[in-house]
Amino acid sequence: MSLKLCVVIPAYNASETIRQVIKGALKHVSLVIVADDASTDNTAGLAAAAGAEVLSIKKNQGKGHALKLLFKKAMDKGYDTVISMDADSQHDPAEIPRFIEAHNAYPDAIIVGSRMYEKDKIPSVRYNAMHVVRFYISLAANQFIEDTQCGFRLYPLALIKQMVLTTDRYVTETEILMKAGDLEALIRTVRISTIYSNISSHFRSVLDVAAITIYLVDSLPIKWFIEGVSSGRIYTYSPNNIRDLIGKHKILDRHYQVFSLFVIYPVMLLILLAYTFSPLFIKNNFASVRKLNYGFFTITLSAFMLPGILIVGIIEKSCSMVGVKVNLTTRFIKKFYPHLWGSEKEYLT
Ligand SMILES: Nc1nc2c(ncn2[C@@H]2O[C@H](COP(=O)(O)OP(=O)(O)O)[C@@H](O)[C@H]2O)c(=O)[nH]1
Numbered sequence: 001m002s003l004k005l006c007v008v009i010p011a012y013n014a015s016e017t018i019r020q021v022i023k024g025a026l027k028h029v030s031l032v033i034v035a036d037d038a039s040t041d042n043t044a045g046l047a048a049a050a051g052a053e054v055l056s057i058k059k060n061q062g063k064g065h066a067l068k069l070l071f072k073k074a075m076d077k078g079y080d081t082v083i084s085m086d087a088d089s090q091h092d093p094a095e096i097p098r099f100i101e102a103h104n105a106y107p108d109a110i111i112v113g114s115r116m117y118e119k120d121k122i123p124s125v126r127y128n129a130m131h132v133v134r135f136y137i138s139l140a141a142n143q144f145i146e147d148t149q150c151g152f153r154l155y156p157l158a159l160i161k162q163m164v165l166t167t168d169r170y171v172t173e174t175e176i177l178m179k180a181g182d183l184e185a186l187i188r189t190v191r192i193s194t195i196y197s198n199i200s201s202h203f204r205s206v207l208d209v210a211a212i213t214i215y216l217v218d219s220l221p222i223k224w225f226i227e228g229v230s231s232g233r234i235y236t237y238s239p240n241n242i243r244d245l246i247g248k249h250k251i252l253d254r255h256y257q258v259f260s261l262f263v264i265y266p267v268m269l270l271i272l273l274a275y276t277f278s279p280l281f282i283k284n285n286f287a288s289v290r291k292l293n294y295g296f297f298t299i300t301l302s303a304f305m306l307p308g309i310l311i312v313g314i315i316e317k318s319c320s321m322v323g324v325k326v327n328l329t330t331r332f333i334k335k336f337y338p339h340l341w342g343s344e345k346e347y348l349t
């Protein structure tokens with residue numbers, strides 16, 4: 001099978017690293033496309049000089065927007081598979097063959113790089129946030145995903161074509177996993193090197209984590225509602241579903257997000273009630289939840305504990321200021337966001 005595969009790189013002010021990423025990638029693929037997102041340095045010029053095709057975006061619109069343009073560009077050029085990489089050399093191009101190997105074994109799957117197995121190499125605030133969002137993204141995607149925030153991924157474009165992507169910035173990569181998994185696609189993991197050495201990041205730990213969490217909180221109840229009124233249904237996403245229609249209208253979307261935050265607790269309690277009593281009327285509803293190791297109570301509790309993370313984090317920080325080192329946050333998230341999916345190994349390629 002001849003693979004039409006290229007590497008795509010969303011880039012913003014990456015002049016120090018872009019050259020080595022492109023040169024490394026070109027050892028494994030014949031085309032690298034870079035989306036330069038209105039960088040104020042010479043990222044675009046250096047990318048072109050290193051041999052990449054460069055898409056220039058006039059006004060900075062974030063990683064998700066750039067990725068969507070890159071997918072479209074690769075499709076237009078007749079490619080059927082892309083590998084996405086970060087521009088800041090957190091991903092080692094020498095590991096590209098691992099993704100191709102995994103793709104050969106699972107041709108229809110998204111292959112996601114994972115660094116979560118090397119917990120000690122990840123800043124703890126980032127690790128804890130990744131652990132919590134992974135809990136919800138895996139629920140939405142109907143399968144365990146070891147690292148839901150890694151940008152080193154292989155995407156079959158036929159799968160991307162089946163979804164409407166309405167989010168932007170750092171939320172889009174979460175949206176893709178949720179929709180792919182809920183379209184019955186496999187998501188497989190390859191473990192990659194964990195590189196957090198040049199830690200200049202555009203990722204805003206509060207705002208960007210909040211944006212991802214809010215998207216999860218306002219999308220998951222729609223999935224559970226559909227599962228709740230159906231028997232044996234696990235895969236609920238269809239393009240232009242209600243969440244997509246709302247997402248396409250930015251103002252409506254903002255209002256819906258705020259509304260969701262206000263009603264999430266009563267909604268979770270209602271779903272818990274429905275989960276407990278509706279099997280009297282509908283057999284095997286909430287099927288994706290019923291096949292997990294725990295019931296919906298654990299998921300409801302996890303939602304109620306979200307503000308707790310903040311409180312525990314503050315306590316931990318205060319303790320460390322007076323010289324007392326406690327590992328409260330990690331213990332807290334381990335307890336309330338447990339692994340629900342059986343063996344973690346079965347999701348690794
Ligand atoms: N096109 C585009 N890409 C971005 C932007 N911000 C980040 N990226 C890309 O996303 C990658 C990850 O972003 P980074 O800030 O390093 O986040 P972190 O690695 O999660 O801390 C970067 O290496 C860039 O490739 C942006 O505003 N526009």
Ligand SMILES: [Mg+2]
Nearest residue numbers: 086088090201
């Ligand atoms: Mg980075």
